[in-house]
Amino acid sequence: MKYRKLGESDLEVSEISLGSWLTYGVGVEAEKARACLHAAFDVGINFIDTANVYGRGAAETFLGEALKARPRDSYVLATKLYFPMSDTDFGLSRAQVEKQLDASLQRLRTDYVDLYQCHRYDTGTPLEETMETLTRAVDSGKVRYIGFSEWPADKIREALDLSASRGFAKFVSSQPQYSLVWREPEEEVIPLCADNGISQIVWSPLGQGVLSGKYDPDKAPPAGSRATSREMGGFIERLMDPGLLRAVQQLKPIAEEAGLTMPQFALAWVLREPNIASAIIGASRPEQVQENAHASGLIVDTQLFLRAEAIIDEAMAGAGEHA
Known part of the structure; x- marks a missing residue:
């Protein structure tokens, strides 16, 4: 496993990180989730990402229990706030930052988080109030560094x-969606962050699993896949366009030419960008963690990436025309 510095911080994070959105505490049984976590540490992953809203606290509670026996300085722990935890608890106000941070720390069974992220931008709270409160959290020692997710430039x-x-x-960090099938951050966010000492921690680098190649446009989704899950499948629908799925199938020989599996190729494509510190994977089986971890440190012929981009870009353009 290779490691990259997270922005202008002293955090060194693994190029592949383990996330808990839609999975731990929600869509994946605790025993399987614990096995994935153990597998992550075994392959050198040191960065664990979660959020208070994942399972309305369930993911943080699971991680607090699963990590309690590990030395706190042996892993980098990140969580987030913004989305509703109740009818009245949401956003990035002073009161909410203080309340939600303390609640997250309690669920995670820790005195501090290495990275505290604003899950979205809060149009209802003055930015100055949010930044001032986050600064107090850093000064208190409850938070080491701060980041954001999906903020406009x-x-x-x-x-x-x-x-x-x-x-x-x-x-020090930005957490956008980024993959071969979602390249929007390249336009403004990545260049802006690169110029200002902010690294990307990207979510959905496998396009909700679509870039694994397991979805055949002419067949029903495989049993047990995200597309068949009520808990985990809500965000995949826009990527299930038959034309896009056929294009993804065309990437298989390119990945084979690189000597990689489809997930490894997709992750290596993401990690080709120097401003990306880590790609967050979601896993329901230890074998997925092990396979994805092998994408770290890979050197892939740029021409293979360019061929893959051309295939996907054409398919995405076609999908947009028919939308």
């Missing part, structure tokens, strides 16, 4: 300006 700039002018804690 103009708000990232505004936060950077506030940190510079007011002495607030500075963001």
